[in-house]
Every structure is written in structure tokens, then in C-alpha cells.
Amino acid sequence: MATFSLTAINVGTFNLGEADKIITLFSREKGMHRAVAKGARKPGAKIAGKAELLNVNHLLLAKGKNLDIITQCESIETYPNLRHDLTRLTYALYYAELTQVFGQGLGEDCARYFERLTLSIGLMAASGRDAALLCLEFEFALLEMLGIRPELDFCVSCRDVLNERNVSAFNHELGGVLCQKCFYKIRAMANSAVSVAPQVHEDPSDNFRSEQRSEAIDSQRTNVYVTPLVWKRMVLARIGADTIDIDVNANVRDHANKSNEANMKMATSAARRLMQNYIEYKSGRRMRALDLLANLA
Ligand SMILES: [Zn+2]
Numbered sequence: 376m377a378t379f380s381l382t383a384i385n386v387g388t389f390n391l392g393e394a395d396k397i398i399t400l401f402s403r404e405k406g407m408h409r410a411v412a413k414g415a416r417k418p419g420a421k422i423a424g425k426a427e428l429l430n431v432n433h434l435l436l437a438k439g440k441n442l443d444i445i446t447q448c449e450s451i452e453t454y455p456n457l458r459h460d461l462t463r464l465t466y467a468l469y470y471a472e473l474t475q476v477f478g479q480g481l482g483e484d485c486a487r488y489f490e491r492l493t494l495s496i497g498l499m500a501a502s503g504r505d506a507a508l509l510c511l512e513f514e515f516a517l518l519e520m521l522g523i524r525p526e527l528d529f530c531v532s533c534r535d536v537l538n539e540r541n542v543s544a545f546n547h548e549l550g551g552v553l554c555q556k557c558f559y560k561i562r563a564m565a566n567s568a569v570s571v572a573p574q575v576h577e578d579p580s581d582n583f584r585s586e587q588r589s590e591a592i593d594s595q596r597t598n599v600y601v602t603p604l605v606w607k608r609m610v611l612a613r614i615g616a617d618t619i620d621i622d623v624n625a626n627v628r629d630h631a632n633k634s635n636e637a638n639m640k641m642a643t644s645a646a647r648r649l650m651q652n653y654i655e656y657k658s659g660r661r662m663r664a665l666d667l668l669a670n671l672a
């Protein structure tokens with residue numbers, strides 16, 4: 376039987392038959408991959424612990440007809456600190472959920488993403504930094520690799536440079552932040568479309584204008600107001616996501632932010648909600664891993 380090896384993290388599992396598990400892996404070599412862990416649900420089985428979510432293993436697999444079968448499994452990392460902190464564990468499970476949803480789209484980038492994912496889970500487990508902020512940085516890194524990083528530097532409509540004085544709203548459809556001028560323009564068009572709606576129906580020849588108006592309404596619906604502080608938070612998180620030496624950068628930022636910690640925390644949480652909404656908009660799916668935290672709060 377043909378065999379091959381993978382270094383992979385478990386990002387999803389479900390039960391198969393009486394005692395087996397199917398594991399969704401994200402591997403350094405092939406990206407997303409599914410395999411059977413035979414006997415993983417038998418009490419005391421050697422593979423049981425290694426088949427848990429978020430564990431990183433070096434695997435030997437045998438090619439199967441439908442699914443490959445794990446024949447050997449050597450544990451590389453289990454992130455023991457994570458298992459004692461429900462908040463941090465939940466964020467890491469959200470990373471796994473994101474990987475399940477977007478993992479296929481990473482193609483050639485799978486080795487880079489594998490490194491980033493395991494590094495990010497390691498930081499979540501071991502670094503003292505704010506979990507929501509780490510998560511925001513991870514979201515930016517993922518969106519960057521997928522080629523759908525939100526635009527924060529230039530208005531997504533007129534391309535003017537954005538700054539603290541002119542940011543207004545995040546537009547999901549256009550994939551980034553609008554300046555105030557464009558936001559008001561879109562809002563005015565949408566409002567006028569609503570007020571003249573009956574006439575639009577009475578005059579079907581006016582297709583072009585009606586299309587323009589419905590575009591304005593759709594655009595308006597996907598706008599989320601962004602305060603300058605939330606915008607700044609996103610810009611900093613994106614820089615964090617780009618920086619290899621993340622912890623050094625964090626010290627500089629944390630020092631600068633100390634006086635304003637509570638505000639920054641609120642901004643981080645608003646920026647995170649916004650990014651998760653954008654991710655859900657892009658994937659057409661609701662992410663569920665973090666619901667637990669919302670229920671605890
Ligand atoms: Zn603009």
C-alpha cells in the first residue's frame with residue numbers, strides 16, 4: 376500500500392462508525408486533507424489524544440480508496456497552556472474554524488499558512504497579549520494570504536488617502552473603508568432611491584437609473600460606521616500581522632497605548648466584530664466558534 380507523510384494540525388474532527396474518527400487536517404505539504412484515525416475513540420487508544428483538535432502531528436498515511444488512513448502518528452505540539460484557558464482555547468478553535476472554511480483557497484501558500492497558523496496558536500497559548508488583538512492580527516494575516524485584505528489606506532470609492540479625520544464607514548461589498556465624502560454620497564443616493572421607489576416601478580424604461588439606485592441601496596446596507604480609533608486599531612493590527620517580530624512591536628504599541636487602555640480594548644473588540652462580519656460576508660457563512668465567548672460575557 377502506498378504511503379506518504381504529512382506534518383499537520385487537526386482543524387476538525389467527526390466520528391466514524393463505532394470507534395474511528397475522521398480528521399480534517401491542515402498540512403504544511405498539501406494544505407487541507409482528510410484522513411481516518413482508526414480506533415481514536417477507543418478508551419486508552421494511543422492515537423486518541425493525538426487526534427484531538429489543534430494538536431500538531433507528524434503523520435504517516437496509507438492511501439485509501441476514498442479516505443487515507445493514519446498508520447503512524449507522532450505528536451509535535453499540543454499547546455498545553457491553551458487547555459487551561461477557555462477564552463484563549465475558544466479563539467484558537469476559531470482559527471481552526473477559519474482554516475476549515477478558507478483552507479482550500481490557500482493553494483500554493485499552504486506551507487506559509489501552516490507556519491502562520493501554528494505560530495498564532497502558539498502566541499495565543501503562551502503570550503500574555505490581549506487575545507482579541509492577537510485574533511485580529513491573525514484575521515488580517517489570513518485575509519492577506521487569501522488576497523482579500525481589506526483596504527484601510529485609501530477610500531475604496533474615490534481612492535483618497537484615509538486619515539483619522541476623514542474615515543467614515545467600512546463597506547463590505549467594496550472591501551474596505553470609505554471616506555466621509557463618499558459615504559454621504561452613497562447614503563444620499565440610497566435615500567433618494569427609497570423616496571422615489573414607486574416611480575421606479577411605474578417607469579420600467581428608466582432601467583439604468585434604477586440599477587444605479589439599487590446598487591446604492593445594496594452598498595448602503597453593507598456599510599458599518601467606523602470611528603477613527605477603530606480604524607487606527609485595524610491599521611495597527613494589520614502592521615502586527617505583517618511583522619515577524621510580533622512581540623517586540625507589541626511592546627512599543629502597548630507602551631503607547633497604556634494611557635488609553637480601556638478605549639483601545641473597546642476599539643479592538645469593535646474592530647474584531649467588524650472583521651468577523653467581513654469574513655462571514657466573504658465566505659457566506661456564519662462563524663460559530665466564538666459564540667461561546669459571547670454567551671459567557
Ligand atoms: Zn472617497
